[in-house]
Amino acid sequence: MNEILNGIRVIKMYAWEGAFAQLISELRAREIAKVKQVAIWQALVMGTFWASGKLVILFAVLCFIFTGNELTAERVFVAAALYNACRLPITLFLPFAIQFIFEGKVSLNRVQKFLELEDFSSNVEAIENGNTNGASKEPNKTTADYTDDGPIVELRNFSAKWDGSAEDGDVEQGATIQNLNLTARPGQLIAIIGPVGSGKSTLLASILGETRKVAGKLIRRGTVAYAAQEAWIFSASIRQNILFGLPHDSNTYNKTVHVCALRKDFERSADGDQALVGDRGVALSGGQKARVNLARAVYRDADIYLLDDPLSAVDAAVGRYLFDKCITDHLRKKITILVTHQLQYLQRADRILLMKGGKVVAEGTYPELMALGHTFTDILNETEQSYSRQLSTDSAGRSGSPKKILHEMEREANSDDDSEEDRLLSTANDSQLERSGASSAAILSQSLSESAWSLAMGKGETVITPEEEDRLGGSVSWSVYGHYLAAMANPLCCVFWLFGYFILVQAVYNFSDWWLNLWTDAAERERYLKKNVSAASNETLKDQEPIFKNVSLDDYMWVYIWMVLALMV
Numbered sequence: 001m002n003e004i005l006n007g008i009r010v011i012k013m014y015a016w017e018g019a020f021a022q023l024i025s026e027l028r029a030r031e032i033a034k035v036k037q038v039a040i041w042q043a044l045v046m047g048t049f050w051a052s053g054k055l056v057i058l059f060a061v062l063c064f065i066f067t068g069n070e071l072t073a074e075r076v077f078v079a080a081a082l083y084n085a086c087r088l089p090i091t092l093f094l095p096f097a098i099q100f101i102f103e104g105k106v107s108l109n110r111v112q113k114f115l116e117l118e119d120f121s122s123n124v125e126a127i128e129n130g131n132t133n134g135a136s137k138e139p140n141k142t143t144a145d146y147t148d149d150g151p152i153v154e155l156r157n158f159s160a161k162w163d164g165s166a167e168d169g170d171v172e173q174g175a176t177i178q179n180l181n182l183t184a185r186p187g188q189l190i191a192i193i194g195p196v197g198s199g200k201s202t203l204l205a206s207i208l209g210e211t212r213k214v215a216g217k218l219i220r221r222g223t224v225a226y227a228a229q230e231a232w233i234f235s236a237s238i239r240q241n242i243l244f245g246l247p248h249d250s251n252t253y254n255k256t257v258h259v260c261a262l263r264k265d266f267e268r269s270a271d272g273d274q275a276l277v278g279d280r281g282v283a284l285s286g287g288q289k290a291r292v293n294l295a296r297a298v299y300r301d302a303d304i305y306l307l308d309d310p311l312s313a314v315d316a317a318v319g320r321y322l323f324d325k326c327i328t329d330h331l332r333k334k335i336t337i338l339v340t341h342q343l344q345y346l347q348r349a350d351r352i353l354l355m356k357g358g359k360v361v362a363e364g365t366y367p368e369l370m371a372l373g374h375t376f377t378d379i380l381n382e383t384e385q386s387y388s389r390q391l392s393t394d395s396a397g398r399s400g401s402p403k404k405i406l407h408e409m410e411r412e413a414n415s416d417d418d419s420e421e422d423r424l425l426s427t428a429n430d431s432q433l434e435r436s437g438a439s440s441a442a443i444l445s446q447s448l449s450e451s452a453w454s455l456a457m458g459k460g461e462t463v464i465t466p467e468e469e470d471r472l473g474g475s476v477s478w479s480v481y482g483h484y485l486a487a488m489a490n491p492l493c494c495v496f497w498l499f500g501y502f503i504l505v506q507a508v509y510n511f512s513d514w515w516l517n518l519w520t521d522a523a524e525r526e527r528y529l530k531k532n533v534s535a536a537s538n539e540t541l542k543d544q545e546p547i548f549k550n551v552s553l554d555d556y557m558w559v560y561i562w563m564v565l566a567l568m569v
């Protein structure tokens with residue numbers, strides 16, 4: 001529902017209503033055509049089912065007569081009873097079975113397609129406990145490469161792409177990241193920066209084994225936790241979103257909540273971390289989603305952390321808290337590879353990779369990069385500008401001037417690093433406004449959405465937990481049927497035709513049985529007359545006068561045929 005509302009908001013914002021209405025009308029017309037087709041086929045199956053009893057008897061009786069046999073009531077009704085017994089399996093179950101077989105086949109094909117997807121993880125030489133997976137097959141591999149037992153991420157002249165097949169040496173043909181070299185060991189914080197689309201996320205995806213290797217080597221040892229750029233949550237409590245299937249360990253959990261600046265939110269909430277989020281729960285702001293997303297990765301206590309721009313969705317004060325408490329303190333012994341657009345944190349990274357067009361254009365510590373002068377500031381400028389263009393509101397609240405960016409970095413370096421969660425979060429709005437002095441509207445809206453959630457949690461008004469959710473019980477009310485009928489083209493006319501049609505079909509159905517009875521009586525009477533035996537000598541016929549005296553056997557047959565055909569229609 002959230003997605004739908006967000007979509008509507010975007011369409012309205014860009015005034016795309018007309019174009020989208022046309023698009024949806026076309027799609028709807030195509031959908032209705034398909035639904036109509038399915039309805040016709042289903043009507044045919046059901047029509048055949050109801051008329052089949054009569055159709056089979058008609059066919060059998062005709063075959064019986066035209067092969068020179070004589071019709072008797074005994075034969076006709078025994079045959080009818082037998083056909084009725086196998087009518088259900090043949091005319092209803094069999095078509096449904098065929099339908100289900102095809103539906104099952106479609107589902108199986110989808111599963112098959114998924115299972116047959118290429119496994120890219122073989123691109124990564126994941127080394128567990130000193131054993132190498134795939135590394136031994138590498139001719140250039142030296143055992144010295146793997147003697148160290150600690151976690152490591154190492155890229156050597158590594159190139160990768162997202163799609164298409166590629167052989168080694170295919171580097172120039174559209175590899176998304178090209179010729180990357182990187183070694184990261186525990187305790188190192190590697191910052192990756194670069195303009196939008198320069199391949200930062202692709203690099204992280206490659207370390208995860210999600211891309212296709214084109215050339216080079218990627219070695220990874222240790223468990224991996226990944227916080228995706230697009231923060232996501234699923235419909236469950238916040239706690240379940242953070243644990244993500246792992247058992248609850250209160251120490252680790254509390255620490256995670258603290259370093260990810262979620263404690264304050266939980267304290268203000270009536271339901272704490274049990275508040276339901278997702279489709280059926282409370283809607284989280286982008287900042288809260290980002291923190292839950294980060295907490296999910298942090299809780300896993302992995303050796304390698306791949307964090308894709310976790311600080312951009314939160315305001316500056318919270319971002320700084322996350323960087324201090326979580327990334328540089330809590331994860332200080334881990335390998336942390338941080339993609340970021342928050343350039344003020346660069347000087348605290350052990351190594352910085354500047355990417356552009358899928359390549360690393362500069363690499364080193366902060367002082368080393370500063371020494372590059374214009375090259376460094378030019379890329380910072382480009383990064384900032386491309387990022388500002390991408391965002392409709394600049395949540396970081398900085399201008400595009402490289403001078404300002406560097407100035408901001410200086411400020412971060414000189415500011416007090418011992419800020420606590422309470423102070424940071426309670427003064428988030430003020431500090432943000434004071435520091436940036438720009439994009440105040442953007443900051444305000446971000447802060448408002450952040451505090452709206454906290455407020456809602458605090459009052460316990462909009463927090464929906466599974467117990468509180470309302471469910472209507474009982475049967476569907478008459479007014480619903482009323483609305484349904486009213487939605488028809490012409491309700492009165494439709495109802496009249498519908499009921500009239502039901503009555504007519506039932507009348508024809510019963511009349512056909514009665515007519516068959518008359519037909520067999522007439523056939524028997526004629527048989528007796530042909531043999532010059534008085535009809536009166538027959539016990540069944542002696543008291544009966546035929547209802548239709550001048551109707552021949554052929555007439556009986558044709559009336560019956562027309563009735564069965566009418567039933568089919």
Ligand SMILES: Nc1ncnc2c1ncn2[C@@H]1O[C@H](COP(=O)(O)OP(=O)(O)OP(=O)(O)O)[C@@H](O)[C@H]1O
Nearest residue numbers: 162163176194195196197198199200201202203229
């Ligand atoms: N899942 C994917 N499948 C196919 N192509 C992708 C995928 N993700 C990214 N790309 C492509 O890879 C190129 C690099 O994108 P990437 O997301 O790595 O850049 P980025 O530097 O992380 O950008 P940003 O700063 O916006 O996060 C782009 O051309 C993009 O279209």
